[in-house]
Amino acid sequence: MKTILVTGANGQLGNELKYLENSFTDFKFIFTDKQALDITNNEAILSFFKINEIDFCINTAAYTAVDNAENDQENAMLLNATAVKYLAEVCKEFNAKLIHVSTDFVFDGKGNIPLKEKNKPNPLSVYGATKLKGEEFALEKDALVIRTSWLYSTFGNNFVKTMLRLGTERDELNIIADQFGTPTYARDLAKAILDIISNNKVENIKGLYHFSNKGEASWFDFTKEIFSISNINCKANPIPTTKYPTPAERPKYSVMDKSKIVDDFGVVLKDWKVSLKECIEKLNI
Ligand SMILES: NC(=O)c1ccc[n+]([C@@H]2O[C@H](COP(=O)([O-])OP(=O)(O)OC[C@H]3O[C@@H](n4cnc5c(N)ncnc54)[C@H](OP(=O)(O)O)[C@@H]3O)[C@@H](O)[C@H]2O)c1
Incomplete structure (x- = not known):
């Protein structure tokens, strides 16, 4: 029986x-x-791999506080890049396959057509830059790197839960309407990763891939859909990014093209609205 190690398992994807x-x-x-297992501790990783026979390591640990990272570059780099280097090296040494998760925030989002893996990244934020460095370390050691976007889940804190709360507390909310991406249910990503491991030869599991749900939305569209599914009567007002400045700049358009992961691994994509409904129904149980 093959063993899968999951790091950062208290986060959305880990859960x-x-x-x-x-x-x-x-x-x-x-x-x-x-x-x-603190993945910023190389000795701890080494000892862990010496004691446990690991075949796959899914690294879901990350510094995900995008705005905080702007003033905390050292810690963001340590967790999103240096720690990934440690994991990638140890996985290589122990013949384990690293599956590492990255982000659409590696792109500057200046285009308007879905981004492919071969498109040039150009991160706008510290978070994006440190995640890009982590990708490079992982890919050097033949890992599988999956970029995803706008993750939400029944676990942890995320945009969906925040909107469900604010939508019931307030009469109206201003929501950014000029940033476009694809909301992604972390459960769909988790399933895609486990399906890839289950259905493909380990020697083929490597390289850079994009995964998100299907379709595209602005944060405004996303919010309207959350309210509509949940019958929340809060009025959402569309606003431009300029009206809601944040420490970290976000890409304007970071919708990703998922054809490579579909073609190479047979991954099945679900529409973002279908998955959102599923998640909200789970939250209401
Ligand atoms: N969230 C998004 O919208 C989004 C979008 C695109 C890509 N991604 C990527 O998707 C992946 C999963 O994201 P997520 O939303 O599931 O993240 P998350 O909920 O923030 O979970 C990350 C986990 O990593 C843990 N962690 C922090 N430092 C660690 C360390 N030194 N060693 C081990 N674990 C540590 C955290 O624990 P503590 O909470 O105790 O610190 C947390 O449980 C990440 O690579 C992220 O960059 C996320």
């Missing part, structure tokens, strides 16, 4: 992988949070 554990009974899973 979704945990949720799917019982549907992937061909694997043994080891879930580690920061306490059990």
Whole structure:
């Protein structure tokens, strides 16, 4: 039986992988949070791999506070890049396959057609720059790197939960309408990763791929859909980015082209509105 190590398992994606554990009974899973395995500690990673026989390592740990990273470059670089280098090197040494998750924020978002893996990244933020460095370290050691976007989940804090709360507390909300991307249910990403591991030869599992749900939306569209699914009567007002300045600049258009992951690994994509409804229904149970 192959063993999958999941790092950062208390986060959105980590929890979704945990949720799917019982549907992937061909694997043994080891879930580690920061306490059990701090991925910024190279010695700790080495000892962990010496004690446990790991076949796949899914790294979901990351410095994801995009705005905080602007004034905390050192820690963001340590977790999003240096730690990934440690993981990639140890995985290589122990013949384990690293699956690393990255972000659409590696792009500057100045275009208006879905971005492919071969498009040149040009991060606007510290978060994006540190994630790009992490990708490079992972790819150097033959890892699989999956970029995703606008993640939400029933676990942790995210945009969907924030809008569900604010929508019931306030009569109206101003929401950015000139940044476009694709909302992605972390459970769909978790399933895609486990399907890739289950259905493909390990030697083919490497390289850079894009994954998100299907379709595109602005934050305004996303909010309207959250309110509509949940019958929330709060009025959403569309505003431009200039009216809501944030420490970190975000890409204006970061919709990704997913044809490579579909063609190479047979991944099935779901529409973002269908997945959003599923997630909100789960939240209401
Ligand atoms: N969230 C998004 O919108 C989004 C969009 C695109 C891509 N991504 C990428 O998708 C991946 C998963 O994101 P997510 O939303 O699931 O992240 P998340 O919810 O922020 O989870 C990250 C986890 O990493 C843990 N962690 C922090 N430092 C660690 C360390 N030194 N060692 C081990 N674990 C540590 C955190 O623990 P503590 O909370 O205890 O610090 C947290 O549980 C990340 O690579 C992220 O960059 C996310």
